[in-house]
Amino acid sequence: MRRSLRFVFRGKVVELNSFDPNLTLLEWLREERRATGTKEGCNEGDCGACTVALARLRDGRLHLQPVNACILLLGQIDGAELITIEDLSEGGVLHPIQQAMIEHHGSQCGFCTPGIVMSLFVAYHEAERPLTRTAFDDVLSGNLCRCTGYRPIADAAMSAIRGAIDDAFAADSAARQFRLEALQEGSDILIGHEARFFASPATLESLLDIALRHPDATLLAGGTDVGLWVTKKLSDLNKIIWLGRVRGLGGIEETETALKIGAMVTHDAAMPALAALDPDLETLMRRFGSRQVRASGTVGGNLANGSPIGDLAPALIALGATIELRKGGLMRSMPLESFFLSYGKQAREAGEIVTGISIPKLKEGMAFRAFKISKRFDEDISAVMGAFRFTLDQGTIAEARLAYGGMAGVPARARATEAALAGVALDDPHAWTAALKHLEEDFSPISDMRASADYRRKVARAILGKALLEVAGGAASTRIIAREGVVHAS
Ligand SMILES: Cc1cc2nc3c(=O)[nH]c(=O)nc-3n(C[C@H](O)[C@H](O)[C@H](O)COP(=O)(O)OP(=O)(O)OC[C@H]3O[C@@H](n4cnc5c(N)ncnc54)[C@H](O)[C@@H]3O)c2cc1C
Numbered sequence: 001m002r003r004s005l006r007f008v009f010r011g012k013v014v015e016l017n018s019f020d021p022n023l024t025l026l027e028w029l030r031e032e033r034r035a036t037g038t039k040e041g042c043n044e045g046d047c048g049a050c051t052v053a054l055a056r057l058r059d060g061r062l063h064l065q066p067v068n069a070c071i072l073l074l075g076q077i078d079g080a081e082l083i084t085i086e087d088l089s090e091g092g093v094l095h096p097i098q099q100a101m102i103e104h105h106g107s108q109c110g111f112c113t114p115g116i117v118m119s120l121f122v123a124y125h126e127a128e129r130p131l132t133r134t135a136f137d138d139v140l141s142g143n144l145c146r147c148t149g150y151r152p153i154a155d156a157a158m159s160a161i162r163g164a165i166d167d168a169f170a171a172d173s174a175a176r177q178f179r180l181e182a183l184q185e186g187s188d189i190l191i192g193h194e195a196r197f198f199a200s201p202a203t204l205e206s207l208l209d210i211a212l213r214h215p216d217a218t219l220l221a222g223g224t225d226v227g228l229w230v231t232k233k234l235s236d237l238n239k240i241i242w243l244g245r246v247r248g249l250g251g252i253e254e255t256e257t258a259l260k261i262g263a264m265v266t267h268d269a270a271m272p273a274l275a276a277l278d279p280d281l282e283t284l285m286r287r288f289g290s291r292q293v294r295a296s297g298t299v300g301g302n303l304a305n306g307s308p309i310g311d312l313a314p315a316l317i318a319l320g321a322t323i324e325l326r327k328g329g330l331m332r333s334m335p336l337e338s339f340f341l342s343y344g345k346q347a348r349e350a351g352e353i354v355t356g357i358s359i360p361k362l363k364e365g366m367a368f369r370a371f372k373i374s375k376r377f378d379e380d381i382s383a384v385m386g387a388f389r390f391t392l393d394q395g396t397i398a399e400a401r402l403a404y405g406g407m408a409g410v411p412a413r414a415r416a417t418e419a420a421l422a423g424v425a426l427d428d429p430h431a432w433t434a435a436l437k438h439l440e441e442d443f444s445p446i447s448d449m450r451a452s453a454d455y456r457r458k459v460a461r462a463i464l465g466k467a468l469l470e471v472a473g474g475a476a477s478t479r480i481i482a483r484e485g486v487v488h489a490s
């Protein structure tokens with residue numbers, strides 16, 4: 001058992017034997033290290049002013065990711081190298097990204113600038129070259145600037161992110177990798193005492209054991225929800241069990257018929273595998289939060305939080321996914337829709353862990369569509385999310401699995417509409433339009449700050465109608481950007 005947290009910062013290993021389990025990385029940086037270059041804006045993962053980079057070993061190489069330091073708990077950086085805005089220039093020489101920001105007038109008041117530079121710094125190392133404007137939009141999806149406007153920042157990024165990578169970090173990468181390798185070891189971590197701790201088990205057995213002994217502990221995955229309990233609800237979490245180092249929860253297994261995603265797989269890492277199932281899942285994942293949120297947030301966390309507006313649940317329910325849980329020596333699984341019991345209540349006992357999700361692949365004769373409706377393209381939670389899987393047989397709908405988020409207290413199937421669509425001929429738009437009316441029986445949505453009940457009803461119907469129109473192969477253009485990324489003529 002290790003009793004300390006270890007990570008690399010400014011070229012040295014930092015070892016901390018005690019810290020408050022609720023302490024965020026941003027608080028540690030600004031208040032304990034006086035590293036105030038990293039800014040605090042929203043303190044909830046939305047603005048990106050607090051963006052820092054974490055380097056971790058993945059597939060035998062250093063991999064950089066941008067994260068929101070405001071909602072990341074300090075304990076979550078164990079085993080990583082932390083890089084902040086103060087680390088970028090070398091002996092007074094600015095990093096190529098910083099230099100480009102000056103040359104292209106990419107900053108005015110400057111408050112957003114450190115976060116933006118850090119997102120671009122990660123892209124400088126990780127993005128395909130040369131950076132396209134579309135790729136830039138994605139790189140900056142988690143950073144807001146309220147005065148400069150994004151065009152000069154885009155110009156700076158696209159001028160700097162081309163050609164070979166040439167900075168001090170690349171030059172020093174072998175030594176940095178060596179330092180991180182030396183930090184990786186397989187012991188459990190516990191910092192604190194029985195009544196108040198930050199724990200980081202290294203194996204599934206240790207996780208199941210500590211979760212059983214402390215069923216009142218908060219399970220922490222990526223922290224993109226839990227972090228906000230601390231910074232916005234001002235919760236004081238006494239016992240935190242972080243799942244980030246547990247071996248065996250972070251893998252993706254693919255068979256001919258299914259995809260199995262471990263609970264701790266981040267959205268970023270899950271994206272290629274999900275995209276391979278259907279192009280709509282790629283679009284959905286691209287619109288999931290921001291680069292920073294996708295780098296930290298996990299598939300398991302998105303399901304375990306039971307949110308009625310979480311994006312993965314409707315998509316995976318429509319695909320017929322099964323969620324897997326473990327408590328002590330007991331293992332069970334259930335159809336994902338059965339996991340969501342009522343608002344805020346899931347079929348998960350205290351001390352029980354979501355270990356993964358199994359997703360059947362689409363078979364011959366199946367069509368899938370998913371639509372996320374939110375006010376912004378990036379970094380926005382759905383007002384309504386709809387995902388639909390149709391099994392087609394000689395021009396008729398043999399089976400429809402229709403799942404919605406934002407329409408009830410839980411993500412749920414539209415069973416009356418599913419029944420009404422069964423056996424309907426695709427070339428009979430009157431028949432399937434009539435079936436859409438059954439959504440009224442399935443859902444009584446509420447009005448809240450995201451959308452009115454009436455808007456939700458209309459949108460739920462419209463997106464299902466759009467899916468049917470597309471699957472029926474009608475001539476009408478239904479999208480601005482087509483599923484394969486081709487722009488429709490009109
Ligand atoms: C700025 C921002 C944008 C966001 N955008 C989106 C979005 O577009 N779409 C969307 O769906 N969500 C969005 N979210 C919500 C959140 O990011 C996701 O729900 C994310 O997947 C949560 O995963 P996590 O790993 O961060 O969970 P955590 O915050 O670590 O945990 C969430 C909950 O699940 C529990 N938990 C986590 N893992 C397990 C496990 N393996 N077993 C049992 N319980 C577990 C925790 O105890 C906690 O109750 C956004 C959040 C932020 C801050």
Ligand code: FES
Pocket residue numbers: 039040041042043044045046047048049050051068069070071
């Ligand atoms: S301070 Fe706004 S994202 Fe962290």
Ligand code: FES
Pocket residue numbers: 106107108109110111112113144145146147148
């Ligand atoms: S320069 Fe002022 S917010 Fe971006």
